[in-house]
Amino acid sequence: MYRTETHSAPAIPFYAEQGDECRLFEHAFEQRLPALLKGPTGCGKTRFVEHMAARLGRPLITVSCHDDLTAADLVGRYLIGDGNTVWNDGPLARAVRTGAICYLDEVVEARKDTTVVLHPLADDRRQLPIERTGELLQAPPEFMLVVSYNPGYQNLLKNLKPSTRQRFVALVFDYPAPEIERRIIVAESGADERLATRLVKLASALRRLTDQDLEETVSTRLLVVAARLIVSGLPELTACRAAIVDALTDDADTAEALNEVVLAAFEQ
Amino acid sequence: MEEWVGARWHRFIWRAADVSFPKATVRLEDVQRAVQMLFRAGGGDPLVRVAPATAQKIGGPRNWLQKVAGQGERAALSTLDEQTLALPPSIAVFADTALNRDLYLWLAAQGACHVATSAGWLADNLSATQRALQRFPGLRARYARLVNAHLAQRPPAARLQGTARALEQAVQAALQASIADGGESAVSAPPLPSGGAQPAAVAPVWLWLQALAPDPNAANFIAESDDSTAARQPKDNESHVKQDNKRRRAQRTEDTTSKDGLVMFFRAESILSWSEFVRVNRTGDDEDNQDYSQVADDMEQLHLAHRKPGETLAARIKFDLDLPSASADDLPVGEGVPLPEWDEKSARLVPNRCRAQRLRHRPPPDDGAQAPSTDGAAAMAQRLKRTSRQVRRRFEALRAAPRWQHGLADGEELNLDAWVRHQVDRRDARQPHGESPPIFSRRVRSERSLATLMLADLSLSTDAYATPQARVIDLVRDSLFVFGNALDGVGDPFEMLGFSSVRRAVRIHELKRFSEPWNDAARERVAAIKPGFYTRMGAAIRYGVQRLDERPERQRLLLILSDGKPNDLDHYEGRHGLEDTRHAVFEARQAGLVPFCVTIDEQAHQYLPRLFGAQGFALVHRPDQLARALTQVYIRLTAAVR
Numbered sequence: 001m002y003r004t005e006t007h008s009a010p011a012i013p014f015y016a017e018q019g020d021e022c023r024l025f026e027h028a029f030e031q032r033l034p035a036l037l038k039g040p041t042g043c044g045k046t047r048f049v050e051h052m053a054a055r056l057g058r059p060l061i062t063v064s065c066h067d068d069l070t071a072a073d074l075v076g077r078y079l080i081g082d083g084n085t086v087w088n089d090g091p092l093a094r095a096v097r098t099g100a101i102c103y104l105d106e107v108v109e110a111r112k113d114t115t116v117v118l119h120p121l122a123d124d125r126r127q128l129p130i131e132r133t134g135e136l137l138q139a140p141p142e143f144m145l146v147v148s149y150n151p152g153y154q155n156l157l158k159n160l161k162p163s164t165r166q167r168f169v170a171l172v173f174d175y176p177a178p179e180i181e182r183r184i185i186v187a188e189s190g191a192d193e194r195l196a197t198r199l200v201k202l203a204s205a206l207r208r209l210t211d212q213d214l215e216e217t218v219s220t221r222l223l224v225v226a227a228r229l230i231v232s233g234l235p236e237l238t239a240c241r242a243a244i245v246d247a248l249t250d251d252a253d254t255a256e257a258l259n260e261v262v263l264a265a266f267e268q
Numbered sequence: 269m270e271e272w273v274g275a276r277w278h279r280f281i282w283r284a285a286d287v288s289f290p291k292a293t294v295r296l297e298d299v300q301r302a303v304q305m306l307f308r309a310g311g312g313d314p315l316v317r318v319a320p321a322t323a324q325k326i327g328g329p330r331n332w333l334q335k336v337a338g339q340g341e342r343a344a345l346s347t348l349d350e351q352t353l354a355l356p357p358s359i360a361v362f363a364d365t366a367l368n369r370d371l372y373l374w375l376a377a378q379g380a381c382h383v384a385t386s387a388g389w390l391a392d393n394l395s396a397t398q399r400a401l402q403r404f405p406g407l408r409a410r411y412a413r414l415v416n417a418h419l420a421q422r423p424p425a426a427r428l429q430g431t432a433r434a435l436e437q438a439v440q441a442a443l444q445a446s447i448a449d450g451g452e453s454a455v456s457a458p459p460l461p462s463g464g465a466q467p468a469a470v471a472p473v474w475l476w477l478q479a480l481a482p483d484p485n486a487a488n489f490i491a492e493s494d495d496s497t498a499a500r501q502p503k504d505n506e507s508h509v510k511q512d513n514k515r516r517r518a519q520r521t522e523d524t525t526s527k528d529g530l531v532m533f534f535r536a537e538s539i540l541s542w543s544e545f546v547r548v549n550r551t552g553d554d555e556d557n558q559d560y561s562q563v564a565d566d567m568e569q570l571h572l573a574h575r576k577p578g579e580t581l582a583a584r585i586k587f588d589l590d591l592p593s594a595s596a597d598d599l600p601v602g603e604g605v606p607l608p609e610w611d612e613k614s615a616r617l618v619p620n621r622c623r624a625q626r627l628r629h630r631p632p633p634d635d636g637a638q639a640p641s642t643d644g645a646a647a648m649a650q651r652l653k654r655t656s657r658q659v660r661r662r663f664e665a666l667r668a669a670p671r672w673q674h675g676l677a678d679g680e681e682l683n684l685d686a687w688v689r690h691q692v693d694r695r696d697a698r699q700p701h702g703e704s705p706p707i708f709s710r711r712v713r714s715e716r717s718l719a720t721l722m723l724a725d726l727s728l729s730t731d732a733y734a735t736p737q738a739r740v741i742d743l744v745r746d747s748l749f750v751f752g753n754a755l756d757g758v759g760d761p762f763e764m765l766g767f768s769s770v771r772r773a774v775r776i777h778e779l780k781r782f783s784e785p786w787n788d789a790a791r792e793r794v795a796a797i798k799p800g801f802y803t804r805m806g807a808a809i810r811y812g813v814q815r816l817d818e819r820p821e822r823q824r825l826l827l828i829l830s831d832g833k834p835n836d837l838d839h840y841e842g843r844h845g846l847e848d849t850r851h852a853v854f855e856a857r858q859a860g861l862v863p864f865c866v867t868i869d870e871q872a873h874q875y876l877p878r879l880f881g882a883q884g885f886a887l888v889h890r891p892d893q894l895a896r897a898l899t900q901v902y903i904r905l906t907a908a909v910r
Contacts, residue, residue, distance in 0.1 A: 078688040132689060198405075205309040205403070212314055212877040213305050257302040260373060261309045264404035 014187050015044065015051035016180045021171050025052045028169045034122045034145040036165065039173025042219020044184075045148045048173070049103045058142055059100040061091045065110035071117045075130055087133055096121070096128045099142035107147040108160050115164050121145055122167035178204060181220055189227035195236075199223045202240070202265040206248070206258070213254065218244055236266055278337075285337035288360040294368040295358045296320050303376040304874075307353060310380025310403055315843055317874045318376070321347060321354035328471025329423050329432075343472055346375050349480040351842055353379045361474050362417050370410045371474060377404050384479035389467050390442055393476040397446050412447045414475055419443055423471055435470050443473070605814065607774065607807045610851035612844060617851075622772035622804065624811040629777065629793045645791035648749055656750045660757040662899045675706040683709045719782070719821035720755060720762040721812050724748055725830035726777060727768045727803040732831070740831040740868050741799045743888070747829055747866065748779065748794045751898055756786040763815060764790075766797055769804035769836050776811055782819065805834035806848035809863065813856045826856055826863040827901070833875060850879050866901060 015022075025048075028035050037045045046062070053060035063074065076090035095102035107115060120127045126139040147168065149160055176184060178200045185196040203218050210217040222244050229239035245258045296303070296318075304318050323342040334340040344356035355375055359368045381399035385392055401408055425436040467478050609621035649656070674683050686707035724747075730740040748764055755762045766777035777797065780790040809828065816824045834845035856863040865876060865885040876885045888897045 072685065077685055078692060201403075208309050208311060208314075209305055211881050212308065213882060215882050253301050254305075257305040260302040261306055262406075264306060264373065264377060264406040265309075266406045 012054040013047060013050045015047050016176060016184045016187070018173070018176050018180060021048065021173070022052065022055070024169070024171060026056070029056055029144050032126065032141060032144070033169045034147070034167060036168030036170045037146065037148040037173060038151050038170060039148075040175065040219065041150055041216060042221035043173050043175050044220055045173055046103075046105060049101065049146055049148075053101045056101070058144070059098065060103060061095045061100050062103045062105060063091050064105045065107050067109055067111060069110045069114055071114050074114065075117060075128065076132075078132065092117070092121075093128060093130060093137060096137045096139045096143050099140040101144045101146060104145075104147040106149060108149045115161065118145065118147070118164065119167065122164075175203070175207070175220060181223070184220055185223055185227045188224040190231050191227040195227060195230060198266055199227055202244075202262060205261055205265050206244070209261075213257075214248055216248065218248060222247055237262065240266060281333070281337040282339065285331075285333040285339045287334075289363045290360055292363055292365040292368055293358050293360040294365060294372060296355055296372070299369060299372045303355065303372055306373055306376040307380045310377050310400065312353070312376075312380035314878055315846060315875075316348075316351060316353050318353050318355060320357035321345060325468050326472045327467075327469045329428065345467065345472055346379070346477045347480055348379050348382055348477050359474075361421070364417075367414065367417055371414055374400075374407060374411055374414060374475060375477065377407055378475070379477055382477055382479055389476075389478060390438065392479060393473075394442055394446060396477070415443050415447045418473070418475060432470070439470055439473060443475070605811060607810050609806060610848040612847035622769070622774050622807045624774040624776050624807060626776045626778050629796050645788060645795045648745070648795050649791070652746055652749055655746075656753045659750050659754040659899055663754040663758045663902065672709050674709045676708045683707055717822040718760045718825065719816060719819040719823070720760060720825040720827060721816050722748060722751065722762065722764045722827045722829065723808050723812050724764065724766045724779070724797070725768075725803055725805070725828070726766040726797055726799055727801055727831075728799050729803065730831045731799040741797065743868050744829050744831070745794060745797055747898060748797075749791065752780065752786050752790070752794065754898070761819070761821065764794065765812065765815075767804075767808035767811075768801035769807065770801050771836060774804050774807040774811065775801065776808070802836040802840075803830070803834050804836045804840055805830065805845070806852035809849065809852035809856060813852075813859050813861060816861055817859060824861045826861045828863065828865040830865060831868050846875060846879065853879055853884070864901060866897065
């Protein structure tokens with residue numbers, strides 16, 4: 001499934017604030033402005049939205065965009081049922097109707113003609129026209145549109161159209177500062193302080209290799225995965241190899257060299 | 269016979285005196301990648317390359333066997349400067365291969381943390397050791413093993429005398445202190461006897477580096493060369509395939525002779541006496557077949573003399589690049605475009621630093637006397653027929669990649685979604701509906717909007733042989749030809765430009781314009797490219813960006829075919845050239861272009877990732893790989909174009 005729904009989760013998901021982004025998001029919500037989250041893979045964009053949705057008490061509808069995602073996938077389509085056709089709302093239409101937060105993850109992956117349906121929703125009209133049913137949905141005040149994308153993403157030919165980009169309040173994310181990242185690892189995996197500190201140190205070493213040696217660098221998510229594997233009893237090096245080194249590269253030589261970096265940063 | 273005996277004796281005595289462990293040798297190229305990545309991961313400057321070091325004079329006592337064999341005087345020691353981390357080409361210090369390998373890794377980590385201060389060699393190394401151990405706690409156990417193994421090999425201080433003894437004691441104490449307490453606590457450098465802070469005064473400490481201070485004269489030279497007509501690089505017409513990338517110690521020296529040009533001095537320490545300069549004009553060497561890299565290997569330090577301004581014309585013609593006279597030169601087209609250049613020191617773009625002049629190949633005068641060119645367009649077409657057809661077919665296949673188009677009145681398949689919509693519409697009497705409802709889907713060829721600009725490096729370095737059969741320029745020419753044919757087959761608009769430079773005058777050779785068809789004239793121009801001058805790559809890229817900016821296509825590719833590093837006569841070399849090129853690539857990305865470099869330089873992996881990103885370049889080793897490589901590049905770059 002390409003979408004998941006969380007209906008006002010009982011507990012607020014953990015999120016360690018890096019700057020002032022929570023307040024900014026709240027203001028955007030109050031002012032009924034759509035938000036654009038920019039940042040590298042695995043730096044916590046999705047978690048941030050989940051956190052904010054829970055904090056604001058709004059249901060969250062997430063759509064992971066891909067290059068075959070059509071406008072109909074977002075807005076809705078007719079389905080056949082009992083010899084009859086039934087209109088079925090897409091995630092976007094449902095979010096508008098119910099006043100939810102609609103989160104389009106990696107929006108640049110979607111086709112360009114798809115993102116155009118967001119335009120009337122993203123400006124002060126806040127409307128979603130559904131051509132097939134002839135409806136014009138007016139978004140309630142609680143509805144919010146959030147999109148995310150990764151500007152440094154390797155597929156350089158894909159980018160967000162300026163006309164789309166300029167409709168959003170932009171929130172820039174990056175990998176958290178070492179101290180915050182350490183807290184995140186501890187909170188997410190149950191790792192002890194020592195392990196978390198070492199993982200953060202390893203991450204800072206690996207991040208120096210971005211661009212020149214590695215396409216993408218180690219994300220907070222990968223660190224958490226490694227920490228969870230270690231906490232569950234796997235030896236540190238095995239866990240790092242599986243969760244970090246082999247996740248970063250497919251090239252055997254690079255993997256060997258990365259392993260040396262891990263060994264140097266990590267061995268007992 | 270005497271020679272034979274001599275050779276045998278030399279081999280015998282050399283082996284007998286050798287204290288290293290050849291069976292446990294680890295070579296630098298085997299660990300290069302790990303060393304480089306560890307160095308950068310530890311915080312080392314990404315522009316510093318890792319290169320094999322040359323031998324230099326070392327200190328320490330020698331046993332009589334070594335003295336007989338003439339061994340133990342020189343060894344490749346690790347050094348670090350602004351541009352290079354020079355490590356021994358191979359390490360066989362310990363009997364254990366793993367330990368030798370660890371030594372390489374340790375040197376990389378130590379190099380990353382090394383800061384040259386006025387405290388001296390020993391103190392610098394101690395503090396670097398400490399930082400490295402903190403940054404890479406995983407190296408602690410290995411470092412301790414290395415220190416212990418090395419201490420066991422060091423000459424016992426008790427057997428030495430005087431300053432040597434005190435020095436040896438200091439070094440050993442420092443090494444021991446660095447592993448006490450797991451390397452966690454701070455260690456201060458032990459007091460040194462006066463005048464003994466030089467690494468050459470003791471037996472080599474394999475675990476340490478020597479940081480070379482930047483040449484204080486370098487700045488002056490750059491300032492001078494800006495307006496003088498000095499040429500630092502002799503005409504590069506070597507035809508040997510073997511690349512020599514050893515890092516050599518060099519020092520700029522004032523040329524005190526009244527003779528011309530680029531004069532290299534060398535210190536023939538091992539021949540006459542220890543401090544005498546022997547003036548040898550290397551540019552005018554008699555023997556042509558001499559292996560210069562061997563000569564350079566034997567020298568401790570190369571001295572490069574800078575040509576003084578205002579020297580005779582004869583000297584300049586000899587060593588500067590022979591610029592064609594205006595009548596023989598290619599035809600200039602237009603005024604020339606001023607271009608900025610990135611100054612890394614002040615981190616800003618300096619406007620109007622260079623000027624790009626478009627040139628068009630002037631066909632040789634048809635007086636019948638000249639023999640027809642051996643490799644004209646026709647010959648080239650014949651030679652590359654197969655490759656060209658291959659690539660063209662692959663490109664056409666790409667273009668034909670179909671996609672689904674929905675909502676059509678007729679087509680191959682019924683679109684259920686559209687059909688349902690149609691059924692609903694039909695039930696709704698209020699909505700009009702036609703007889704041919706748009707409920708079909710069809711696979712169609714997609715519309716593309718892609719402009720490609722190819723920039724070919726035509727600098728003199730492309731005259732070197734990439735393979736025993738082909739020069740780099742031949743590969744570039746073939747690439748241009750094959751790619752041109754293929755792009756022409758696909759129907760995408762493209763432009764081809766060659767570039768070279770002489771200082772700030774950037775020569776842009778017009779091979780094929782966007783507006784021109786890919787015809788015989790264009791192919792003839794491609795066939796006629798010849799190497800010359802230097803590589804001011806940043807300016808060429810900026811020019812390419814300007815050209816592509818004028819194109820209406822949605823996707824724009826900037827392909828750079830090059831053989832190597834950016835460099836030019838003035839200060840455009842080394843770090844400055846790399847940083848400028850890097851910034852030009854960054855500007856291209858900002859402009860929404862896709863810069864990509866296809867290179868023939870085997871050493872490219874050392875600096876190209878820094879310029880173009882890990883995924884921004886491809887390496888072509890052999891001409892027969894060309895077809896495959898070019899197609900792959902194209903597929904990768906255009907995969908997202910729909």
